[in-house]
Amino acid sequence: xxxxAPFRALRYAKDRVSLGTVVTxxxxxxxxxxxxxYYSASPYNLVRIILGKSQPEDSEGSNKYTRxxxxxxxxxxDGVLAHDDQACLYRYSQNFCVPASALGQTGNxxxxxxxxxxxxxxxxHDYAExxxxxxxxxxxxxxxxxxxxxxxxxxxxxxIFMLYSDPERSVETILDPSGTPPQASVTDEYGVLHRLWRIxxxxxxxxxxxxMADKKLIIADGHHRYETALNYRNECRSASGTSDPNAPYExxxxxxxxxxxxxxxxxxxxxxxxxxxxxxxxxxxxxxxSYFDVIxxxxxxxxxxxxxxxxxxxxxGVSLLxxxxxxxxxxxxxxxxxxxxxxxxxxxxxxxxxxQVHKVILEKVLGLSEESIRNQENLNYIREAxxxxxxxRNGEAQIAFLMNPCRIDQVRxxxxxGGVLPQKSTDFYxxxxxxxxxxxxxx
Numbered sequence: 001x002x003x004x005a006p007f008r009a010l011r012y013a014k015d016r017v018s019l020g021t022v023v024t025x026x027x028x029x030x031x032x033x034x035x036x037x038y039y040s041a042s043p044y045n046l047v048r049i050i051l052g053k054s055q056p057e058d059s060e061g062s063n064k065y066t067r068x069x070x071x072x073x074x075x076x077x078d079g080v081l082a083h084d085d086q087a088c089l090y091r092y093s094q095n096f097c098v099p100a101s102a103l104g105q106t107g108n109x110x111x112x113x114x115x116x117x118x119x120x121x122x123x124x125h126d127y128a129e130x131x132x133x134x135x136x137x138x139x140x141x142x143x144x145x146x147x148x149x150x151x152x153x154x155x156x157x158x159x160i161f162m163l164y165s166d167p168e169r170s171v172e173t174i175l176d177p178s179g180t181p182p183q184a185s186v187t188d189e190y191g192v193l194h195r196l197w198r199i200x201x202x203x204x205x206x207x208x209x210x211x212m213a214d215k216k217l218i219i220a221d222g223h224h225r226y227e228t229a230l231n232y233r234n235e236c237r238s239a240s241g242t243s244d245p246n247a248p249y250e251x252x253x254x255x256x257x258x259x260x261x262x263x264x265x266x267x268x269x270x271x272x273x274x275x276x277x278x279x280x281x282x283x284x285x286x287x288x289x290s291y292f293d294v295i296x297x298x299x300x301x302x303x304x305x306x307x308x309x310x311x312x313x314x315x316x317g318v319s320l321l322x323x324x325x326x327x328x329x330x331x332x333x334x335x336x337x338x339x340x341x342x343x344x345x346x347x348x349x350x351x352x353x354x355x356q357v358h359k360v361i362l363e364k365v366l367g368l369s370e371e372s373i374r375n376q377e378n379l380n381y382i383r384e385a386x387x388x389x390x391x392x393r394n395g396e397a398q399i400a401f402l403m404n405p406c407r408i409d410q411v412r413x414x415x416x417x418g419g420v421l422p423q424k425s426t427d428f429y430x431x432x433x434x435x436x437x438x439x440x441x442x443x
Contacts, residue, residue, distance in 0.1 A: 001131050002164065002215040003123035005251060006087035006205050009437035010155070011184070016080045017044050019186040023194075023435035026158055026221065027051045028142065044080050046435040050149070050157050065152040072153050083443055084198065089205055090119040090437055091175045091197040092255055093182075096190075096430050098265055115263035115430070116172050118199070118208070119159060119437050122217075122254035124226075124233050132162075133218045133415040136423055138227055146228040156229065156439040159255040159432040160222035164215040165412070166258045171211050174204060184436060192430040196437070212256070218415045220428045226252065253439035255432050259408050267427040268405040270388040271357055272380045273366065274397040281324045284399070287365045291338045291356075292320075292331035301328055303389050307402065314404040318356050321402040323392045333360075348414050353403040354425045361401060381424050 012022055021042035024030060027050045030038070038047035048071050052064035075081045094117075097110035125131040150156070166172075175197075182195040199205060219226055229252035236249040244250070257264060285294055295313075297306055306321055306328045313319035318333035338360045342350045349355055362368045362379070373379055380397070382388045391397040406426050414421060 002212045002217055002256075004089075004120040004209055004212050004254075004256070005123075006089050006200075007121040007251075007253075007439055008083045008085070008087050008443050009090065009119075010076070010081050010083055010440050010443065011437055012044070012435065013079055013082050014184075016078075017042060019184060019435075020188075022046055023186060023188070023433045024050065025188070026431050026434055028224070029431055044075060046157060049153065050434055065148045068149060069152040072155060081438070083440075086198075086200040089175070089199040089208060091177060091199055092117045092119055092432075092436070093193075093195045093197075094263075094430055094432075095193040095195075098267070098429065113263045113265065115257060115265070116175075116261065117255045117257040118171070118175055119196075119253065119255050120208075121251040121439060122160075122162065122256075123251055124230050126230065131216060132226070133216065133418075134223055134226075135218055135220075135411050135415040135421050136223055136425065137420055138223045142224040143228050143231070146225055147231055150228060150232050154441040156225075156253045156441075158222065158225055158434040159253055159437075160226050160229075161220040161428060161432055162254045162256050163218040163220050163259040163264075163408075163412075164212065164256055165260055166211070166215075167260045169258060169261065171208055171256075172258060172261070174207050174211065175199060186433070186436075188430075188433060190430060194433050194436065216416065217256075218259070218412065220257070220411075220426070221431070248441040248443075251439075253437065259412060264408060265429050266405045266408060266411075267383060267429045268353075268385075268403045269424045269427050270382050270385060270403060271362070271401045272382055272388050272391050272397045273362070273368075273378055273399050273401075274380070274391075275378045276366065276398055279366075279398045281327060281399075284324070284365065285329070288331060288361070291341075291360050291365075292333055295330040295332065297328045297330065299326065303328070303386065306330075307385055310402065311404060314353075318351060318353050319404065320353065320357060320361070323389050323400040323402065324398070325392070331361075338364075346414070346417070346419055348410065348417065349419055349421070352406065352410060352414075352421060352425065354406070354422045357401050357403065358422055383427060 012019060022045050024038055024047050030051050035047055035051060038045045049068040052068055054064050094115045097112050099110055177197045182197050184196040187193050233249050237243050310319055310321040313330055313332055320331040322329040322331055333356050341359055341364055345355060362373055385402050388400040392400045
């Protein structure tokens with residue numbers, strides 16, 4: 001199934017740069033203000049390659065993609081980037097904390113966790129082969145942008161976040177560094193400690209390859225980059241007229257994380273609605289009662305206690321926490337009540353909170369169109385529950401829908417069955433840094 005290989009990563013030279021000034025969050029998580037900050041942090045910051053700024057005088061022959069290729073070439077020639085001398089796997093550890101409320105626990109003390117994975121060159125497969133499974137749809141525009149960058153640079157800079165199942169955690173045991181210091185260590189802007197170990201021992205690499213050989217994979221993050229790599233592979237095959245299984249373009253850089261690990265965290269993404277021409281809480285609740293059992297919480301209930309109640313209610317089905325004005329209300333989906341609205345979904349997909357929110361609440365009860373939801377005309381997505389509550393309480397929004405996080409078993413079962421989840425269903429935290437390793441197709 002999963003075919004992984006070591007590779008000679010292109011990495012920043014320790015004696016030339018401070019790692020914290022050159023690595024970035026994934027390109028699609030970089031806001032304009034973050035882009036400016038990365039530009040200011042270092043002339044060698046990776047943002048110049050993965051999300052360069054356009055210029056008024058740009059043309060077909062001189063643009064952000066050609067500049068990215070020039071940066072890569074110059075930094076390599078100047079020794080800012082250098083290849084490792086051996087083909088390696090790279091153990092990747094992330095130490096982070098998550099608010100207790102985000103994990104459904106009481107108290108204000110953050111929970112300290114470690115997520116362990118490894119970076120390798122994974123073989124690219126068509127979805128139809130049943131090895132790599134997606135869990136969300138992709139959009140054409142981001143794939144076109146990433147393909148232009150890949151064509152210009154012939155390198156992969158961001159890591160595709162892949163999940164595999166290993167209940168015994170045998171791969172993590174094989175890659176345990178046993179007190180060996182990491183080759184790279186950096187703390188990002190969110191306080192996450194990222195550490196990297198090179199694994200060059202051939203016996204260890206072979207053991208990991210054998211353990212991974214029967215694994216099916218799910219893309220957690222990086223769907224657009226994976227499909228870009230797939231399209232580029234097909235371009236290269238067509239151009240060469242052959243199908244060489246050992247060609248560099250047959251693989252892409254992946255970070256593999258065990259979905260059975262306690263360090264795997266999925267956070268919810270809450271929905272906030274604003275700008276409705278006519279909205280009244282009693283009318284909304286009356287319409288919602290056709291599909292949900294309504295529980296109005298006591299006015300004295302704190303948001304933290306309300307979220308704890310949401311978690312408990314969600315253990316037996318789909319539950320939503322509604323915040324409207326000073327009111328907080330639990331909506332528990334009644335079995336089969338909304339089946340007529342969800343006929344295009346499988347039974348497993350119908351049990352997703354986000355499906356119930358989008359198809360039943362937003363579209364049916366509030367009357368928003370699919371297009372307006374897609375364009376976020378009356379809708380914002382917010383990770384932090386307290387921010388969603390604040391938006392309603394200070395009058396910026398009319399109503400907020402707080403949700404329990406999607407469970408990894410839901411992601412697994414739907415993806416392996418060939419289905420997809422709605423966009424913004426999962427928020428795997430923390431994100432994988434870009435710039436720790438680079439996979440050059442010309443190495």
